[in-house]
Amino acid sequence: MDLSAWNLPSAFPDLAGPARDEALAELCDRRQTLLLATPYLTFASRFVAIDKGAILVRATMSRSVAAHTLDRKDLQLRFPWGLTHYGGPTRILEYVQEEGGKHLRLALPQVLRRMEQRKAYRVDYVGRCQGTLGSDDGEGGMVFARFNVENLSTTGMAVFCTDPLPGRNFVPGRRVSAQFSLERGPDLETNVQVIHASGQSLGLAFLDLDPIDGQALASWLQPRFTEALRRWDNRAALRAQAVKAAAPRPAPQGLLVLGGEPDVIAEIQQALEGAQTVRVVPPVLVPLREALDQAPPRLLVVPCEGSVEGCHRLRSLLEKCPPRCPIVVLAAGGQRGTVNLFAQEIRAALTTDRAGQHPLFFRRLVTGLIRRHWQDPEAP
Structure with missing residues (x-):
């Protein structure tokens, strides 16, 4: 970052019109702190919402203080923005006292400009100083x-x-x-x-x-x-991630198969006969995490051929991204002892043979696990 850019006007453009509205909406979304300042006093507050063409902020003072101290023509709104501080003139429109708390309705400044006394960028994450x-x-x-x-x-x-x-x-x-x-x-x-x-x-x-x-x-x-x-x-991406994380999780559905050869996956689909949807995800961290978050499964099926290296890779993957559903380990190779040990280490609900060997048994096994874990007697 070029510190000499501090005095360039392009580094700190005025916020007006849509740019102002977008900035204020973002500040309200994250409940950003602000200062209400006169030449003599300052009061800390937080953005709450844009309400009928006005800014709604928390009232951290009594009604009388707001009326006699802040009801001035030189009242300024000041807040952090873009590694500096912005603000503009405002005035109190209304003192609102409701069950949800006390708030001030403030007039929207026509333009928000840089209001930085230090004339230098600020860093908030300074560690232990x-x-x-x-x-x-x-x-x-x-x-x-x-x-x-x-x-x-x-x-x-x-x-x-x-x-x-x-x-x-x-x-x-x-x-x-x-x-x-x-x-x-x-x-x-x-x-x-x-x-x-x-x-x-x-x-x-x-x-x-x-x-x-x-x-x-x-x-x-x-x-x-x-x-x-x-x-x-990157704040826009971080806000999108926060909104996504706060959104209600979709209802679990179907089976998620972690890796496996095409013939193993085909056997699973044939054994279920459409009773459960089947999705396949490669044994890689990011795709697995996305699959578990975006559409959580009712059951995670892990085909395992029994090699020491393969078991170690799958175990490390599931430790980093543990599912919130039962795990079924499918013995897809001849080393059953290693497969059983792997299933114990990841706390699998059960270990069974390939679905193609006993398709009816596999379908009933899956249905029973889903009904018992999710307490859904109507599960197919």
Whole structure:
């Protein structure tokens, strides 16, 4: 990722019209955190929904505070977007208090623009980075507070202090010293200015970071910037995966045969005589996982010829992708002892001979297993 691209307008286009609506819909889908800010106060909240041409967010303040503090012309909406922060002017349309909670209906900003104080990309996934802040107590001594880094850039960082903060030592505008260690990286020391404070959380700007330390910090951040950008670019695919994972699973149906020679599969189909649908999947991890997720079977049939190498491969595959249905091991070779041992290791419901040897018995066996496991007396 090219850090010099920060000042390019194309890197941070304004969001208006459909682009704005799509961004807000995505923010609501993932319940993104946001800030409602005036020149004097900020309140944290979360996106909830787009409601009748307005933005619905959680109300984290009382009705009176909303009316007397946030009902101003200079109210701003601010939120993370694209490794930076965006926002725009808004106003409170309504304070809604229902059984489901308290919400604010906010006016939609016409345009959402970059609102980034640091003038640098931020990285949220910084690992275990810890340090200590030091401030003059005004009496010739020092007051210290330990912290964990929550996000980091080349110009500043957000921290959460694990020690209680004395009242006047770490307020906005205060200059303090900071020493911190980067996970698997250098130890840094610099003076910082407190930009904002909320409880134990502080926003800090680097003041006189040594150029050598600054280069070390940039080098440490570079691969993390690249990874953060990759996650951002892939967020649509990740959202689709999350929606798919949250969707109701389809009802189990039919048999899934894991590999096997064509003649073995043909015997299974002939023995069942259409009583159960039969699907075949190669003994490969990704196709097996997709087959189990997209259309889960009632029964997994595993043909096994009994070779040590083949049993090991199948066992490893089923350990990585365990099915949620009974497993029937089909002895497709002459080494029955190895097949029985393999069936025990994968906790198969039973082991039987090839379907072609006893087709009627195989069909009744399959039907009985399905009825017993799925408690479906009507199963064919």
